[in-house]
Amino acid sequence: MENLDSILAKVYDLALIYGGKLVLAIIVLIIGLWIVKIIVNAIDRFMEKKNTDASLRPFFKSLISALLKVMVIISVMSLVGIPMTSFIAILGAAALAVGLALSGTLQNFAGGVILLIFKPFKAGDFIEAQGFMGTVSEIHIFNTILKTPDNKTIIIPNGGLSTGVMTNFSTEPTRRVDFSFGIGYNDDIDKAKSVLEGLIIADSRIHKDPAPFIAVSELADSSVNFVVRVWADAGDYWGIHFDLIENVKKAFDEDGISIPFPQTDVHVYNE
Numbered sequence: 686m687e688n689l690d691s692i693l694a695k696v697y698d699l700a701l702i703y704g705g706k707l708v709l710a711i712i713v714l715i716i717g718l719w720i721v722k723i724i725v726n727a728i729d730r731f732m733e734k735k736n737t738d739a740s741l742r743p744f745f746k747s748l749i750s751a752l753l754k755v756m757v758i759i760s761v762m763s764l765v766g767i768p769m770t771s772f773i774a775i776l777g778a779a780a781l782a783v784g785l786a787l788s789g790t791l792q793n794f795a796g797g798v799i800l801l802i803f804k805p806f807k808a809g810d811f812i813e814a815q816g817f818m819g820t821v822s823e824i825h826i827f828n829t830i831l832k833t834p835d836n837k838t839i840i841i842p843n844g845g846l847s848t849g850v851m852t853n854f855s856t857e858p859t860r861r862v863d864f865s866f867g868i869g870y871n872d873d874i875d876k877a878k879s880v881l882e883g884l885i886i887a888d889s890r891i892h893k894d895p896a897p898f899i900a901v902s903e904l905a906d907s908s909v910n911f912v913v914r915v916w917a918d919a920g921d922y923w924g925i926h927f928d929l930i931e932n933v934k935k936a937f938d939e940d941g942i943s944i945p946f947p948q949t950d951v952h953v954y955n956e
Contacts, residue, residue, distance in 0.1 A: 710764040717757035725750045796847030797826040810855035815841050859892065860919045862926055866933055867908030869943040874901065874909060880936050885915060890925055892916040908945040 729746050801824065806812050810821045812831070817839045819831030829846055831839040854860070868877045878899055885897045895916050902912035917925050937944055 710761045713764060714757065714761045717760065718754065721750060721753040721757060724753060792844035793827045793842045796843030796845070797824075797828075799847045800824060800829070800843055801826070805851060806853050806855070810853055812851055812853050812855070814846055814851040815849055817841065855919060858919055859916055860922050862915050862917060862922055862929075864911075864913040864926075864929060864933075865902065866911045866913065867905065867945055868911070868937070869945050870909060872909070872942050876940065877911065877937070877942050880940055880942065881911065881913060881933065884929060884932050884936055885913075888925065888929065890917050890921045892918075907947060 725746055728749055732745065800806075806821055808821050808824060811819070812821060817831060817833070819833040819837075819839055821829065822832045822838070823830040826843075828843055829841050831841065833839060866877075866881070868874070881899050882897075885891055885899075891897060892915070897916075898912070898914040900912055901909060903910040913929075915925065915929075934944065936942075
């Protein structure tokens with residue numbers, strides 16, 4: 686009986702010492718989680734107002750919510766009287782180990798965040814990056830998926846994509862199409878230039894402003910070279926590129942204008 690009384694007395698003493706702290710810790714935990722919810726919802730509304738990418742918002746919400754909840758739990762444990770120095774040291778060591786093990790993944794994650802925030806390209810853009818060219822199909826938090834013109838799927842990690850050189854061919858609505866055509870030294874330059882001008886005028890896809898540019902660019906080893914520069918809608922780039930090359934060849938043939946090709950003279954000496 687004395688043992689029971691002794692145990693009850695100790696329980697009573699512990700209740701007096703820690704009861705108030707425990708009640709306070711529970712109150713702090715409830716209020717803290719409620720405040721975390723308010724903060725996370727406010728941040729979500731702010732990101733929505735700033736038109737943050739839809740695939741990025743849930744991740745940011747989860748990350749911020751987890752960090753704030755960890756802070757609340759640490760505060761509650763401190764109120765109860767649990768020593769936090771060792772716990773924080775273990776937590777820090779674990780975070781460091783995980784960070785080192787996932788350094789490449791974290792780099793790709795950081796790159797994905799940068800891409801989704803600054804948006805150097807969007808789904809549907811045609812880009813060149815990391816040695817690949819293709820249309821952006823999807824942008825994920827760790828990688829970006831391209832579809833090449835021959836329908837291959839290229840998956841590029843966001844780490845290198847966010848820090849490397851990238852060319853976006855879809856940013857501007859118009860593009861300049863550059864050509865180089867050569868004629869023989871015996872051919873009439875003015876006649877060739879007139880043929881080129883006629884072909885450009887006949888193609889309705891080519892813009893009149895900025896005006897097309899045609900000029901002799903080089904007196905090469907075996908040809909007189911013209912540079913031709915025209916402007917068009919970005920979507921018409923490849924159509925104009927291939928059509929004009931074909932039409933120039935046909936027109937030059939009809940007008941008797943030669944297109945030189947490299948030749949080699951071989952001299953044979955009989956000893």
